[in-house]
Amino acid sequence: MHSERRDYTDQITPEMGSEEVTIAGWVHEIRDLGGIIFMLVRDREGIAQVTLFKKTTPPRLVSAVKSLSRESVVTVRGRVKPEKKAPGGYEIVPDEIQLLSKAASPLPMDTTGKVDADLETRLDSRFIDLRRPEVHAIFRIRHHVLQSVRSFLTSEGFIEVTTPKVVATATEGGTALFPITYFEREAFLNQSPQLFKQMLMSAGFDRVFEIGPIFRAEEHDTRKHLNEVTSIDIEASFADHNDVMKILERLITHVYTEVCRDAEKSLNRLKVTPEISEPPFERLKYAEAIEIAREGGEELVWGEDLTTAAETIIGEVIHETTKANHYFIIDWPTETKPFYAMPHENEPEISKAFDLMHRNIEISSGAQRIHNAEQLTERIKEQGLEPESFESYLKPFKYGIPPHAGWGLGLERLLMTLLNIENIRNTVLFPRDRKRLSP
RNA sequence: GUCCGGAUAGUGUAGCGGCCUAUCAUGAAGCCCUGUCGAGGCUUCGACCCGGGUUCAAAUCCCGGUCCGGACGCCA
Numbered sequence: 267m268h269s270e271r272r273d274y275t276d277q278i279t280p281e282m283g284s285e286e287v288t289i290a291g292w293v294h295e296i297r298d299l300g301g302i303i304f305m306l307v308r309d310r311e312g313i314a315q316v317t318l319f320k321k322t323t324p325p326r327l328v329s330a331v332k333s334l335s336r337e338s339v340v341t342v343r344g345r346v347k348p349e350k351k352a353p354g355g356y357e358i359v360p361d362e363i364q365l366l367s368k369a370a371s372p373l374p375m376d377t378t379g380k381v382d383a384d385l386e387t388r389l390d391s392r393f394i395d396l397r398r399p400e401v402h403a404i405f406r407i408r409h410h411v412l413q414s415v416r417s418f419l420t421s422e423g424f425i426e427v428t429t430p431k432v433v434a435t436a437t438e439g440g441t442a443l444f445p446i447t448y449f450e451r452e453a454f455l456n457q458s459p460q461l462f463k464q465m466l467m468s469a470g471f472d473r474v475f476e477i478g479p480i481f482r483a484e485e486h487d488t489r490k491h492l493n494e495v496t497s498i499d500i501e502a503s504f505a506d507h508n509d510v511m512k513i514l515e516r517l518i519t520h521v522y523t524e525v526c527r528d529a530e531k532s533l534n535r536l537k538v539t540p541e542i543s544e545p546p547f548e549r550l551k552y553a554e555a556i557e558i559a560r561e562g563g564e565e566l567v568w569g570e571d572l573t574t575a576a577e578t579i580i581g582e583v584i585h586e587t588t589k590a591n592h593y594f595i596i597d598w599p600t601e602t603k604p605f606y607a608m609p610h611e612n613e614p615e616i617s618k619a620f621d622l623m624h625r626n627i628e629i630s631s632g633a634q635r636i637h638n639a640e641q642l643t644e645r646i647k648e649q650g651l652e653p654e655s656f657e658s659y660l661k662p663f664k665y666g667i668p669p670h671a672g673w674g675l676g677l678e679r680l681l682m683t684l685l686n687i688e689n690i691r692n693t694v695l696f697p698r699d700r701k702r703l704s705p
Numbered sequence: 706g707u708c709c710g711g712a713u714a715g716u717g718u719a720g721c722g723g724c725c726u727a728u729c730a731u732g733a734a735g736c737c738c739u740g741u742c743g744a745g746g747c748u749u750c751g752a753c754c755c756g757g758g759u760u761c762a763a764a765u766c767c768c769g770g771u772c773c774g775g776a777c778g779c780c781a
Contacts, residue, residue, distance in 0.1 A: 297744060298738090299739060317741090351740050353742055357740095375717095381716050381730075384716090386773060482781090488780095497781085573778090
């Protein structure tokens with residue numbers, strides 16, 4: 267039975283006449299009108315209507331359907347019947363219905379859209395929540411985004427790599443790391459593939475990208491933070507910050523364009539039309555950004571990171587003037603950025619670091635990196651860190667490493683802004699936040 | 706972590722001192738119904754987060770706890 271030919275519901279059309287089909291899926295709804303019963307069967311691609319007539323359908327099938335519970339898994343073999351009154355212009359008249367797995371009731375939540383559930387309830391029963399077509403659509407689009415990122419970066423000469431997530435030291439300072447037990451030693455979950463990417467520049471890989479999980483042990487509790495996220499990271503040799511910003515803006519446009527082209531059905535299901543930004547994106551200097559925020563009433567000190575309110579004001583002003591959602595904030599104060607960001611030669615208090623913003627959300631940040639071992643050691647000291655603990659990091663810089671630049675792009679933030687999703691938890695199958703560790 | 710809201714059937718909600726033996730929807734069980742597409746009609750089932758207090762009387766007011774949401778903070 268499992269090896270039999272199976273048709274997805276979207277492959278069936280009214281033009282198929284009375285062809286035999288076999289569908290497999292979940293019982294979405296049963297509407298028993300007495301003399302006629304409609305059973306809606308849902309699979310990954312859609313919903314098909316199976317119609318049973320009390321007078322002509324074999325009684326065993328009628329009673330089988332009457333005893334089915336919602337969300338049970340069934341296969342239906344039957345004939346296609348073009349029917350104007352049926353959704354999609356066809357229905358399936360069954361010859362055989364098999365129950366493969368019975369669903370208990372009541373269900374932990376509604377799957378048909380009649381009753382909304384809180385995010386908490388949905389995440390507790392995520393396996394059911396993910397059955398809902400509009401939730402499923404997010405992850406179909408996520409797949410398209412990943413596909414499109416891979417094809418774009420590959421066509422730009424980047425090699426996909428994977429680097430360890432279990433690491434020995436808390437390398438970057440900055441964010442808090444999750445400690446774990448690694449046999450008899452302490453280890454950490456990696457916060458960024460940064461140092462590995464740079465080692466690969468020393469190793470002569472020239473251009474690499476990695477798509478993988480990163481972990482942040484920060485106790486933040488907001489709509490746009492998670493403790494485990496997927497980072498799209500690149501590093502490019504013989505390149506500066508301007509070069510990688512150009513790659514980034516073209517990547518964003520490419521992803522938006524491809525998603526609009528390839529994921530139309532899922533976008534319609536979510537009722538969103540992504541707004542494509544065309545390169546070049548606005549490049550706003552940090553100094554200009556804080557000026558805009560000050561004019562909008564925010565009190566900011568040069569040298570500090572932007573507040574959420576400041577980001578909102580800046581995002582709105584930029585949107586008014588450029589009509590675009592995406593923009594870069596460039597020339598950040600060196601002290602606000604990680605030690606490996608390259609300071610400008612003639613103005614070392616600002617660095618060749620940038621953030622890519624979508625309105626008020628930071629979706630990516632990157633920089634040209636320092637590739638000189640002495641300068642790097644100096645910067646480590648200036649940030650109050652111990653150069654001794656960075657020895658294995660510093661080693662590749664002593665034996666020939668080209669100038670290089672790169673960025674990290676948050677996949678979930680990209681999806682949020684692409685699909686206008688309010689809470690980042692909706693963009694991850696099984697989100698990990700301050701409170702949630704299962705499922 | 707701070708501030709502000711909130712917690713009522715499986716799910717989503719109304720009620721905010723006595724009219725609550727708690728509203729409505731959805732769901733489940735049963736009955737009627739041959740074109741539903743949030744089908745319809747009738748019957749039944751199912752809930753006040755935990756602990757303490759105030760009061761003749763608490764779902765409702767007060768205190769503590771737990772959990773949730775939002776904003777902010779923290780954050781390559």
